[in-house]
Amino acid sequence: GMMKELLGLKALEEQIAHEYQLKKVIVVPGDSDQYDWVKKEMGRACVHYLKQHVADQATVAITGGTTVAAVAEMMGSDFQRDDLLFVPARGGIGEEVENQANTICAEMARQTGASYRLLHVPDQLSEDTYSSLISEPSVQSVLHNITSATVVIHGIGEAKTMAKRRGASEEFLQKLTNHEAVAEAFGYYFDHLGDIIHRERTIGLQLEHLNEEKQVIAIAGGSSKSVAITAYLKNRKSTILITDEGAARQMLN
């Protein structure tokens, strides 16, 4: 309505924080559905937040996607942190190489002078492969880094958009329709209540690893993602939201 259109960004942030019980909300101007630079502004806002809130020697786990990639891009020269360790939150989930967590993780390390470790795990693991991979000492060691991360940065996507981008089968798309999936994050799919309807079987962070001790930063914007963001936040696993005006205004409707 009229009032919401008139709300300034600060007021939008406060209302969303209140309504979704988040510790911190950052809303950048614009709608990333319309302009690509808005996604970069979300990336910049995230870097600004990290500068002030990431402890020395922290391990930072990140997911894939174009929005988290924008965070890497904005790290640039004013975020030099050779004390940090970047790790991918989870193994492959069918993304193109530039959208994969491994790629973005290496890029963040390159930009900041930090260290990184990668997870070399194929997509679509069978039960057997999963259990043999998970017992590999090298996988165990990076898994230890991942689960002890104190900062997690992740994207949120619209369910069907993400499934299609990752080359999902017709059956899987049908499953999403049947269960009315609206959101995706970490390779998990959620309905509008935030209930999990599917999880990709891969190694790394599972939703139950997210707890109060971690700073969990969700970064997602664009008015087309407002339903997805709202649904995902019903789980309240993330405490910090970085979004844009396009998504934020819809989230209060």
Ligand code: G3H
């Ligand atoms: O899990 C969600 C996706 O990684 C979001 O991807 O930032 O390219 O929309 P995106």
